[in-house]
Amino acid sequence: MEQKFDGTPKAELRLQGRKVTRTAVMNDWGLMLRWLVKKDSKEIASVPARAVDSYEHPDSNPGTYTIVLQSWKYVNYKKDPKGEFVESKFVDISNTVTYTI
Amino acid sequence: MLNIGSEKLPLCSGPTRRSFLTAGTAGMAALSLPVLNRLQATGKVNEDKAKISNCIVIFLVGSPGQNDTWDMKPDAPENVRGKFKPTQTNVTGIRICEHFPLMAKMMDKVSLIRSLHHKTGATHENGQRWMMTGHDFNADAMKPHMGSVVSRVFGSRGDLPANVILPGPIGNTGAGPLHGQSAAYLGSAHEPFFLNADPARADFKVGDLEVPVGESASRLDARKRLLEQVDDLQRRTETGTTTALDASYQRAFRLLTSPEAKRAFNLSDEPSPIRDRYGRNTFGQSCLMARRLIESGVRMVTVNHFDTVFNLSCWDMHADGGGLNNTYHDYERMLCPQFDWAYSALIQDLEDRGMLQETVVAVLSEFGRTPQLNARGGRDHYPAAWTNFLCGGNIRGGQVIGATDKIGARPADSPVEPPQILASIYHAMGINLDTAMMPGPGDRPVRMVEAEPIRQLFS
Numbered sequence: 001m002e003q004k005f006d007g008t009p010k011a012e013l014r015l016q017g018r019k020v021t022r023t024a025v026m027n028d029w030g031l032m033l034r035w036l037v038k039k040d041s042k043e044i045a046s047v048p049a050r051a052v053d054s055y056e057h058p059d060s061n062p063g064t065y066t067i068v069l070q071s072w073k074y075v076n077y078k079k080d081p082k083g084e085f086v087e088s089k090f091v092d093i094s095n096t097v098t099y100t101i
Numbered sequence: 102m103l104n105i106g107s108e109k110l111p112l113c114s115g116p117t118r119r120s121f122l123t124a125g126t127a128g129m130a131a132l133s134l135p136v137l138n139r140l141q142a143t144g145k146v147n148e149d150k151a152k153i154s155n156c157i158v159i160f161l162v163g164s165p166g167q168n169d170t171w172d173m174k175p176d177a178p179e180n181v182r183g184k185f186k187p188t189q190t191n192v193t194g195i196r197i198c199e200h201f202p203l204m205a206k207m208m209d210k211v212s213l214i215r216s217l218h219h220k221t222g223a224t225h226e227n228g229q230r231w232m233m234t235g236h237d238f239n240a241d242a243m244k245p246h247m248g249s250v251v252s253r254v255f256g257s258r259g260d261l262p263a264n265v266i267l268p269g270p271i272g273n274t275g276a277g278p279l280h281g282q283s284a285a286y287l288g289s290a291h292e293p294f295f296l297n298a299d300p301a302r303a304d305f306k307v308g309d310l311e312v313p314v315g316e317s318a319s320r321l322d323a324r325k326r327l328l329e330q331v332d333d334l335q336r337r338t339e340t341g342t343t344t345a346l347d348a349s350y351q352r353a354f355r356l357l358t359s360p361e362a363k364r365a366f367n368l369s370d371e372p373s374p375i376r377d378r379y380g381r382n383t384f385g386q387s388c389l390m391a392r393r394l395i396e397s398g399v400r401m402v403t404v405n406h407f408d409t410v411f412n413l414s415c416w417d418m419h420a421d422g423g424g425l426n427n428t429y430h431d432y433e434r435m436l437c438p439q440f441d442w443a444y445s446a447l448i449q450d451l452e453d454r455g456m457l458q459e460t461v462v463a464v465l466s467e468f469g470r471t472p473q474l475n476a477r478g479g480r481d482h483y484p485a486a487w488t489n490f491l492c493g494g495n496i497r498g499g500q501v502i503g504a505t506d507k508i509g510a511r512p513a514d515s516p517v518e519p520p521q522i523l524a525s526i527y528h529a530m531g532i533n534l535d536t537a538m539m540p541g542p543g544d545r546p547v548r549m550v551e552a553e554p555i556r557q558l559f560s
Contacts, residue, residue: 001269001408003383006303026373030380030442032434050438051202072434077413083420083428083478090434 002076005029008093009071015097020067021054022094031072034090039063046070062101069094153255154494154530155395156461158247159388159444162271162407163417164228164487166470166480168509169432170198171488172215180474181508184429192499200437203445209499210448210457211492212558216503216512219468219519223482225274225410225417228467232489233281233403235523235550243285245539247523248401250549251530252284252291254537258398260359262294265394266403267387269297273409282403286540293403300368300386365397366390378446385443392450395460400530406440418470420479428479448492461494461529465522472508486511489522494529495559502557520552528554 007027014021025033035055037045040063047055049069057065075087166183168174173187173196187196190208197205197213204211221227221237230237234244245253248264257263270293271280284291298305364370368390379385384406391402410417411424414435419425427436444464451457469487470480486505492498503515527534527549534554538546 001299001383002413004299004301005382006301007381009381024374024377026377027381028377028442030382030385030439032438048199048202050442051206072438074414074435077426079426079428079430081422083422083426083430085430088414088434 003074005074011069011094013067013069013094013097015067015099017056018065018099018101019054019056020097022049022069024053025069025071025093029071029073031074032090033072034070036068036070036090036092038066041066060101064098064100066096066098068092068096153400154459154461155399155456156247156251156401156463156494156526156530157388157391157395157447158401158403158526159462159464160229160232160271160403160405161416161440161464161466162229162274162405163225163410163415163427164466164468164470164482165416165432165436166418166483167215167487167505168470168472169418169429169480170201170437171213171490172486172505172509173198174472174507174509177472177508181472183474183480185433195499195501198437200433201441203441207445207448210452211490211498212496212500212502213488213490214502214517214522214555215488215505216514216516217469217487217489217519217522218512218516219484221484223468223484224276225467225482226276226279228484229271229274230279230281231519232465232467232522234285235520235552238279240279243279243283244281245285245287245291246282246293246403247526248293248403249284249287249291250527250539251401251532253287253539254532255400258400260362261365261394261398263400264291264293264403265296265391265399265401266293266405267296267390268299268383269405269408270295271405271408273411275410296390299383300390301381301383305368305386361397365393365399368393375450378442378450380439380442380446382439382443384439385446388443388447389450392447392454392456396454396456416466418479419481420475420477422477451493457493459494461491461496461526463489463491463522463526465489469509472510491522491525491529491558496529497557497559500557502555515557517555518552520550521555523550524552525554525558529559 009025009027009029011025012023033049035047035049037057045057070090071093073089073091078086080086168181169183169185174182175187186199188199188202188205189196190205192208195208219231227237233246236244238244252263255263266282270282282293368386371389376389379389387404391404394402407415414431415427416436417425418427420428448462451460466489468482468484471483475481486509503517504513505511506513524534534548539549541547
């Protein structure tokens with residue numbers, strides 16, 4: 001029985017200074033959650049977000065930072081020759097928050 | 102024309118009882134229930150009832166590697182320790198994989214058994230038989246699933262079966278059909294009830310006994326009438342054995358339409374945040390249903406985390422580049438988080454409801470995985486050492502029983518074999534292994550399992 005993932009997960013992010021806090025995830029698929037951090041549009045970190053509902057990125061170098069909450073989305077088992085998923089992927093499940101240093 | 106859910110069956114061409122019962126999801130449940138009920142009528146129930154606890158077994162089909170999960174070896178060479186790191190739990194000195202952060206916060210409730218091993222073949226089926234029955238066996242000497250044993254000892258409560266397996270039986274895992282999920286010689290009265298449906302589906306309904314659009318009679322009456330029509334037809338063409346089944350089918354309808362059973366199986370009664378907390382996936386919702394079923398009177402619920410190991414993301418991490426191509430990516434992104442989320446929800450939920458003290462929760466698997474990574478970065482079958490764990494009931498949490506050597510290859514302390522796990526579960530459920538015997542050859546009473554409980558679990 002291939003697993004079924006109905007609906008779309010959704011959470012809200014709130015920013016206080018550089019600390020981002022998330023709500024509980026509605027329609028949670030129960031898979032990996034992570035904070036995806038970008039600096040000046042370039043991905044610089046992904047941090048597990050399942051066990052804690054807030055995160056403060058330690059980087060204090062000048063730039064514009066964005067943070068979004070992502071969930072792993074299992075579509076199917078297909079993988080490329082290197083063992084990486086082809087269609088299953090991380091997807092944004094929240095609003096994106098932005099701050100500038 | 103018969104309308105069964107969305108199915109249309111032509112009466113004039115002679116629908117069989119089977120075609121009636123196998124129509125859609127309703128059919129799956131309805132097929133299982135009459136068989137269960139019919140055979141319960143002929144079964145034997147041991148009335149020697151002790152203090153009864155319940156049990157939920159989570160069976161990790163495919164089997165996680167011990168070095169990647171609950172028996173990490175961070176000081177071993179890279180090709181042994183793998184890619185994950187250990188994290189500290191809420192019990193000093195006990196560390197588990199970083200991808201179980203929520204379980205780590207409740208380790209004080211859990212007893213890890215790190216020295217499990219068996220000495221028979223390294224197939225999934227060998228391991229399933231060991232861990233589901235406490236025995237290895239062949240087709241000529243099948244042994245009953247532990248839930249079937251519990252069913253025979255304690256019987257059922259109310260309208261619900263004693264032994265339920267979610268979401269369905271184990272199917273193809275590579276080496277044959279003997280998975281240890283049958284009642285074997287105990288007789289079909291104690292066969293597990295298989296849900297055979299996915300509780301994560303938005304349209305999930307057990308039984309699916311919906312009155313077709315336009316049907317004016319009550320749902321129950323409509324269904325009974327339809328059954329009677331089919332029965333009449335069958336009686337004209339079949340022998341008296343059909344008639345003998347009637348009571349079972351009637352009872353199945355009573356079960357599926359009783360408020361008690363409907364309530365137990367109706368996941369939509371759960372608040373949305375609770376369903377989210379278990380995870381909106383097949384495994385998570387099966388764990389939630391397990392709690393509901395135990396709450397409603399089922400004695401033992403087994404949740405199979407996957408029913409096969411082929412062509413889907415599961416614990417069988419061979420990384421073979423084909424149909425068994427599970428890798429660290431599967432563990433990190435899907436399997437560990439899914440287990441951690443659902444398991445921690447189940448334990449917390451049981452505790453919040455005051456049910457954990459009367460419910461043993463066992464997480465079992467078939468074997469471990471090779472201590473050294475294979476050439477593609479996966480791990481293969483390895484029955485010489487692995488970790489399973491128990492909590493709830495009178496199990497003492499916050500401890501580790503047994504240990505493996507430096508690379509997780511062999512038990513180095515307090516080796517444990519599968520029958521000891523079964524004996525421990527029976528003991529924790531209040532079964533006296535010296536008095537509650539099973540029927541053996543020639544009706545000679547025999548022990549359920551040739552082992553003693555692991556005393557350290559309870560001290």
